[in-house]
Amino acid sequence: MNSTLTPPTGLRFMKMHGLGNDFVVIDARDGVDPVTPALARAVGDRNRGVGFDQLAVILPAQGTDFTLEFWNSDGSKAGACGNATRCVSDWMMRQLGKDAVTLTTARGTLSARRREDGLVSVNMGAPILDAASIPVAAEPMHLPLAGDPVAVGMGNPHCIYFVEDAEAVDVAGLGTKIEHDPLFPERTNVEFASLIAPDHLRMRVWERGAGITLACGSGTCATAVAAHLRGLTGRHVIVDVDGGRLEIDWREDGVWMTGPTALVFDGVLSPAFLASA
Numbered sequence: 453m454n455s456t457l458t459p460p461t462g463l464r465f466m467k468m469h470g471l472g473n474d475f476v477v478i479d480a481r482d483g484v485d486p487v488t489p490a491l492a493r494a495v496g497d498r499n500r501g502v503g504f505d506q507l508a509v510i511l512p513a514q515g516t517d518f519t520l521e522f523w524n525s526d527g528s529k530a531g532a533c534g535n536a537t538r539c540v541s542d543w544m545m546r547q548l549g550k551d552a553v554t555l556t557t558a559r560g561t562l563s564a565r566r567r568e569d570g571l572v573s574v575n576m577g578a579p580i581l582d583a584a585s586i587p588v589a590a591e592p593m594h595l596p597l598a599g600d601p602v603a604v605g606m607g608n609p610h611c612i613y614f615v616e617d618a619e620a621v622d623v624a625g626l627g628t629k630i631e632h633d634p635l636f637p638e639r640t641n642v643e644f645a646s647l648i649a650p651d652h653l654r655m656r657v658w659e660r661g662a663g664i665t666l667a668c669g670s671g672t673c674a675t676a677v678a679a680h681l682r683g684l685t686g687r688h689v690i691v692d693v694d695g696g697r698l699e700i701d702w703r704e705d706g707v708w709m710t711g712p713t714a715l716v717f718d719g720v721l722s723p724a725f726l727a728s729a
């Protein structure tokens with residue numbers, strides 16, 4: 453028997469995605485958190501590992517139903533990941549036999565629930581609009597950069613450009629440049645959005661630590677907040693991203709994001725792979 457294909461022991465994982473924003477999820481509630489930056493990079497390698505945009509680790513509850521931490525495929529940590537939060541919350545709701553859960557993340561306590569249409573909503577909390585907390589070294593509503601972008605924090609930093617045609621933007625070229633702009637001491641995610649109607653946006657994204665992704669939940673929330681603050685939209689918007697459609701509702705109690713979730717497969721990282729990571 454080939455021990456690499458059928459390891460006697462190893463590390464179990466699930467593969468999930470929300471609108472093509474894909475995740476490896478490790479349930480570490482019963483043991484120690486196994487993830488290091490090197491392991492995150494190795495698992496995130498789409499040729500030699502499993503491949504993901506983000507790695508989500510479920511950790512023991514801390515006064516909520518569970519704790520969730522996030523890694524990017526470059527081995528950096530992220531304070532928020534909206535789509536992974538929706539996907540893991542959906543799985544946890546099924547595990548716990550509930551239609552709503554609360555979770556602890558680096559940005560605080562979040563809540564999620566299943567809607568009657570089967571889509572999963574998460575309250576991503578209030579947007580962060582003060583420069584020091586985003587963090588960004590300028591006035592967030594009008595950054596001193598060509599194109600007049602807005603900075604918004606959702607537990608992670610976002611730099612949002614409103615453009616005539618999001619399809620025409622060189623997302624990789626501009627995204628990598630802005631991600632590393634000195635205005636952002638912790639780097640930034642970068643969104644390019646165009647207005648379709650006062651309740652409808654088109655958005656493309658460059659994610660800090662992951663590059664172009666098909667969707668970014670926190671980025672979609674940040675873009676909806678920025679669009680409303682700029683007077684372009686109301687507080688409820690549909691956002692078309694490369695991987696599909698998200699619904700954002702900025703309410704009194706926080707920014708709610710709703711969309712589909714998918715569990716694709718589960719598997720085991722072999723001892724040989726873990727030893728080489």
Ligand SMILES: N[C@@H](CCC[C@H](N)C(=O)O)C(=O)O
Pocket residue numbers: 473505506524529530531532533534535536608609641659660661662665667668669670671
């Ligand atoms: N895909 C995510 C965001 C993931 C984290 C981001 N790349 C960061 O470093 O802040 C989402 O759905 O929110």
